[in-house]
Amino acid sequence: QIKTSYGYAAEYKSSGIILNRFLHKAFSVAKRVRTETKIASSAVSVAFAAVELAKKILGDLSDKTVMLIGAGEMCELAAKHFMNSGARGIMVTNRTFERAERLADDFSGEAVRFDELFLHLHRADIVLSSTGAPHIIIGPRDVEEVVKRRKFRPMFFIDIAVPRDIDQKVDDVDGAFLYTVDDLKEIVQANLAQRNLEAEKAEEIIDKEIGQFYKWLSTLEVTPAIVALRNRFDEIRRAELDKTISGWKDLPPDAEKRLEALTMAIMTKLLHPPTAVLKQAGQGGRVDLYVDALRQLFELESLQNDDEELELEE
Structure with missing residues (x-):
């Protein structure tokens, strides 16, 4: 019933990022418990x-x-x-x-x-x-x-x-x-005694997955800042790349794709350390200090983004 209800909610885009992640996590945890423990294999009636x-x-x-x-x-x-x-x-x-x-x-x-x-x-x-x-x-x-x-x-x-x-x-x-x-x-x-042992294994799996979910949840506060920072870097990258390409005569056919890949790789490597620090700050409750610093250092005007932009990796 929950899966069916969620399917309707997802179809009509009426569920948000937190509910989406929570239910996906719940479904995957249930599957892990069924496959990694024998909690349902023993007769208790x-x-x-x-x-x-x-x-x-x-x-x-x-x-x-x-x-x-x-x-x-x-x-x-x-x-x-x-x-x-x-x-x-x-x-x-x-x-x-x-x-x-x-x-x-x-x-x-x-x-x-x-x-x-x-x-x-x-x-x-x-x-x-x-x-x-x-x-x-x-x-x-x-x-x-x-x-x-x-x-x-x-x-x-x-x-x-x-x-x-x-x-x-x-x-x-x-x-x-x-x-x-x-x-x-x-x-x-x-069988009931055996199921109780399996329930302990299931609780370990659930506790671990809950911890991961809360870890992800804590990053949501800094996610807008991370997305805005990436957008700012990408804006600069594209502007400089376009300027370089437009002033380059007799550019080889595949050079533009190579330059695109090169600048993307450089940007990704440059953004990895601050992104990691921001996520860690989100878990430690020191968000405002870092977000204010980013806004001033990189002239980030808006930190509001839609749900699709907020879907960052854990």
Whole structure:
């Protein structure tokens, strides 16, 4: 949203130099944090941890079908993470069929009526359950029948409901593997500790970039003086160059370009020391003294310039 808004502002030239530099810096810092740290790579929500655990155990999810039992927030988050991880497809069941339909439609999935759960369960490689039921929904005998229909191809069960939806004895069924919310919480806690370490790295990057931005910001006060000084030198350079060229007979074809380059190089070298001193003065708060001296020494009448002229290098 910020990038989109800034894009409109830039298009209509309604943002100034400080906002432009600030947002460009913010975007680049965000990219550095994403690429130079692992702050976003660890699951810190139960739903995300469930998907990461499935990927770790089953590997590629592109040939895996997911059955979600429940249509609440946790199942919605899990559906999003599963689909982002490349799952082949999603089935959703819920006691209120309309809610199952809505969630399934959001992810181009299939809604299953709750009383037909065991008619479809064998089609799922991964089963994630998160309902508010006060009793067990899936027991070991149910899973034994389902696994037989699957010819004992492995099934991965994730129970993130409190109280439990899936009987713990399901984990004893050949071909069935059960993980509960307690298992996932351990993963989340470990990942949270890792993320805190990555956050420290991110803060170092941010602090360094903030320092650079403030350093640049401090030069803005002297930027008009620097631009005016350069303009004054360039005015003199051009006048003397034109005078020399106009009085030079039989000037070789490329001589004018060479003289232009020569005078520009000389001017740049002459201006580098005072420019550096002015920028340093801006950071030290001694601006007025230097600006007044420049105005008197080089007859600088105006120190006001537009935003394009103010875009000096850091």
